[in-house]
Amino acid sequence: MRLTTKGRYAVTAMLDLAFHSQIKPVTLTDIAARQTISLSYLEQLFARLRRAGMVKGVRGPGGGYKLCKKASDINIADIIAAVDEALDSTKCGGEVNCQKDQACLTHDLWMGLSEQIRTYLKGITLAELLEKNHVQDVAQRQDQNAHQVIEIHRHHG
Amino acid sequence: MRLTTKGRYAVTAMLDLAFHSQIKPVTLTDIAARQTISLSYLEQLFARLRRAGMVKGVRGPGGGYKLCKKASDINIADIIAAVDEALDSTKCGGEVNCQKDQACLTHDLWMGLSEQIRTYLKGITLAELLEKNHVQDVAQRQDQNAHQVIEIHRHHG
DNA sequence: GCAATAGTTGACTATTTTGCTGGGTTAAGT
DNA sequence: ACTTAACCCAGCAAAATAGTCAACTATTGC
Numbered sequence: 001m002r003l004t005t006k007g008r009y010a011v012t013a014m015l016d017l018a019f020h021s022q023i024k025p026v027t028l029t030d031i032a033a034r035q036t037i038s039l040s041y042l043e044q045l046f047a048r049l050r051r052a053g054m055v056k057g058v059r060g061p062g063g064g065y066k067l068c069k070k071a072s073d074i075n076i077a078d079i080i081a082a083v084d085e086a087l088d089s090t091k092c093g094g095e096v097n098c099q100k101d102q103a104c105l106t107h108d109l110w111m112g113l114s115e116q117i118r119t120y121l122k123g124i125t126l127a128e129l130l131e132k133n134h135v136q137d138v139a140q141r142q143d144q145n146a147h148q149v150i151e152i153h154r155h156h157g
Numbered sequence: 158m159r160l161t162t163k164g165r166y167a168v169t170a171m172l173d174l175a176f177h178s179q180i181k182p183v184t185l186t187d188i189a190a191r192q193t194i195s196l197s198y199l200e201q202l203f204a205r206l207r208r209a210g211m212v213k214g215v216r217g218p219g220g221g222y223k224l225c226k227k228a229s230d231i232n233i234a235d236i237i238a239a240v241d242e243a244l245d246s247t248k249c250g251g252e253v254n255c256q257k258d259q260a261c262l263t264h265d266l267w268m269g270l271s272e273q274i275r276t277y278l279k280g281i282t283l284a285e286l287l288e289k290n291h292v293q294d295v296a297q298r299q300d301q302n303a304h305q306v307i308e309i310h311r312h313h314g
Numbered sequence: 315g316c317a318a319t320a321g322t323t324g325a326c327t328a329t330t331t332t333g334c335t336g337g338g339t340t341a342a343g344t
Numbered sequence: 345a346c347t348t349a350a351c352c353c354a355g356c357a358a359a360a361t362a363g364t365c366a367a368c369t370a371t372t373g374c
Contacts, residue, residue: 003160003274006332027349038334047351060342061348116277117160121270163361184320195363204322217371218319 001114001121007080009037010045014079017055018071018126025064045083052082071130077121158271158278164237166194167202171236174212175228175283182221202240209239228287234278 012035020026028046032039046065049055054074055065067074169192177183185203189196203222206212211231212222224231 001160003158003270004332009333025349029349040335041333043351044333050351057350058342059340059348059350062343063341063349065350113160113278117274120273161361166362182320186320197363197365198361200322201362207322214321215371216319216321216369218373220320220371222321 001077001080001118002084003080003117004084006045006083009041010049010079010083011076013037013042013045014049014054014067014074014126015129017065018067018074018130021064021066024062025058025066027064030064048083049079052078054078054082067126070127072125072127074126075122076124076126076129077118080121158234158237158275159241160237160274161241163202163240166198167206167236167240168233170194170199170202171206171211171224171231171283172286174222175224175231175287178221178223181219182215182223184221187221205240206236209235211236211239224283227284229282229284231283232279233281233283233286234275237278 013031016031016035017026020030028039028042031037032042046055046057050057050065053068056068057063057065170188173188173192174183177187185196185199188194189199203212203214207214210225213225214220214222
């Protein structure tokens, strides 16, 4: 399991989708605007998410994307796996005898690590994240406001 | 904390170094040959590892690289951090108000995840890895031999 | 001192991934 | 019909990844 910006984009977009598509489908244009991701890049990502059976596209006016499953049934690991797509992980993609003699020293480490991370991310659902974010988002906003007030006081005091 | 092939290369090389530099320094040429990583790429990686105070270069004949600390005092997270070098992690590198209004939806997730992974990797030392690999390496070799014997039997039986 | 070894440095290239632009086609709603 | 928005490409620019080459310096051993 690789961790790059691409996966983060996908998770961000899915989060946005989960949050806004309760009532009607959400257009990629909207997500692009809210999350400042380019529309075309989103199209690429959603093409893969769709192929992975995570989202469904609805054409025509009033269309957009919807989640195929409940947000509580979608985990982060699957999202990342969907967009990262079949990188053979290293020269030793799954195989054990990856190197001539000594068998790729880090094999066990990376397999173990990968598994650990995957397990961790599989345990987190979109729904959980949404909840968590909602709460903390408010908290952050309050903090920010507080800081701003303090800053203003400093500059004008 | 990002996870890419670069970090894996670095860990692989450090593992090799830890394993072979018990007696005398190890040249990058040797590591390059054993781990099939290009010499120049290794040079780049080791330049950073050296600047991070993890390895020490010894010039002249019989020279090479040595670990600065004991293998049991070097953890994987530090190795990866050393070569990955100051990526500001995303547009919201550490800052909280990464986006105009809604504050980067995935912020909490990625910070939490990063921390989780870092913690995990900080808990693994080169020494531990070496030990683990040594044992499993032998095991794998035995397995392989066994499989080969079976294959031969199949083809010639 | 001289030659060989091996680190050190930097500039330069190639490949891949990433992220994006812009063109189109197709399905659905008004 | 017309609009909307998914779908589908072909390509492109920037960045990251991986590697090459060449010059230089410090160290060891003869």
